[in-house]
Amino acid sequence: MNEFALAISSCLCWSVMLTRMMLVVDTGKYEEALEIFSKMQEAGVKPDKAACNILVEKCCKAGETWPITQILQYMKENHLVLRYPLFLLALETFKAAGERDALLRQVHPHISVECIDNERVVEYEGNDFEDPSSLDRGLVWVLLKKQNLQAVDSLLTELMDRNIKLDSELMSAIVHVNCGHCRVDGALLTYKYSVKTGIKLERTAYLALIGCLIRSNTFTDIVEIVVEMTSTGHSLGVYLASLLIYRLGCARRPTCAAKIFDSLPDDQKCVATYTALVGVYFAAGTADKGLKIYKTMRKKGIYPSLGTYCVLVAGLEKLSRVSNAETYRKEKKSLRKDAYFRESIPMEEKICDLLFARDVVS
Known part of the structure; x- marks a missing residue:
């Protein structure tokens, strides 16, 4: 296997195992999740900072400290740290469980004890980590960053079945990336997800999707997308509307035009x-x-x-x-x-x- 094929294989393996691990954590099977966590390391596809942050956050929200300890040990060995708000959340989780937070502080020697006061913790408790969808959003961003669009498709399908609503920025980014890779099915899946959950995509995302469909000679969904785009308050504009109508004419699609x-x-x-x-x-x-x-x-x-x-x-x-x-x-x-x-x-x-x-x- 050449280097390129090996890299693709590693990326696919990383994303599949990561997706599986996150889903297992959501069901409360922490021992199985940590087993996958170990297998990833054995396979040479080590979890990165983003993955560790997401896992710790999920465990904190469930009040489970022992999986956090295992993850922190890995982070210490690999010189990884939590984001500061998440560090505060982990600190509160250990405190609530009546357990020592020595390992947490060892992993984060740059954060002094004096800067952690009750006021800052209270301020953190009101932010977006109270929204369960923020965890799923973080995982989608990780997979999107790694360009593993098949894993993104799988995760979106899972979230759609659970009727979990993500945000417009993320969904629009997924559409753009899929269109950039000429993945019509992936872009359409994201669009249908947005329609089902009532998410208004950015105007440029709708336009990218329409352009991708035209380039791939896929015209069946264009009318629906334009109508949906218009209903969300976005406009094609005279120039793009004229060009789209003309291109549909060239494709012998007078009814769509x-x-x-x-x-x-x-x-x-x-x-x-x-x-x-x-x-x-x-x-x-x-x-x-x-x-x-x-x-x-x-x-x-x-x-x-x-x-x-x-x-x-x-x-x-x-x-x-x-x-x-x-x-x-x-x-x-x-x-x-x-x-x-x-x-x-x-x-x-x-x-x-x-x-x-x-x-x-x-």
């Missing part, structure tokens, strides 16, 4: 998005439907831009509607002449021309 258009707020149903939809039907070979959309646009008082005429002329010529194409070619020439006398051009028209003012319909 029309649904995306219909889901847009009224202020984004403008010359750019209408032009994109016209191009969708031309690409699908239905010239009459494309012309119908164009006429609807005109009835709503929306004027065509240079990009609109480029789509009309190119699309009609491709579908052998030469007479219609010639009519719009003349209107296009007239528009170009009038353009010299216009003081300003609306942003929607600029976007339309940017996307369609060249021969983009093929």
Whole structure:
């Protein structure tokens, strides 16, 4: 086995064993958890600082001191320390159990006894460690940091079954990492987790997921994702909406494109998005439907831009509607002449021309 394959194997082994150990701790089987902890070391995949912190935190919340002692001994031998708030929590756990905290202080010689007073402990008791999901969040971050996305998938499935809600920042990060690795299934799993638990992803996460689906020619979930994105208060914007509609047209998905258009707020149903939809039907070979959309646009008082005429002329010529194409070619020439006398051009028209003012319909 070469070095790369060995590294991948080690990473997978680390994450699988870590996930198993955390799940065992959650069920109160501390002896089994420590056995896995030892096997990890024997396998050469030693638990790191983050894993030790999570394990100690779980044990503290359960009031179990003897597993903490075992973990602290390992930390002492490997020069690892707890985060300060967690050190305080462990200190309180030993105190509540009436046990000595000598080993805890040996592992943390940099923390003086004088700086630990009742006020600081009380202040810590009100922070986010009271939320059980913080433990699961920490484990997900560890796995994500190690790029073990299969383990992340498994853990998310487990948490989803338990209906545990994570935060938007973490879920959005998982979507981004999965999309960066072209893992459509992993990104979709995270998205569905967010929908089930009512988590609003960041706008960039929705966009990354949509882009990943388009690149992989997976279009079945795009409409649902756009609708969900809109319902959470995020907007595609005119440029991205027009581009998405056009790309769906290129993929011969006119129904999906029309649904995306219909889901847009009224202020984004403008010359750019209408032009994109016209191009969708031309690409699908239905010239009459494309012309119908164009006429609807005109009835709503929306004027065509240079990009609109480029789509009309190119699309009609491709579908052998030469007479219609010639009519719009003349209107296009007239528009170009009038353009010299216009003081300003609306942003929607600029976007339309940017996307369609060249021969983009093929």
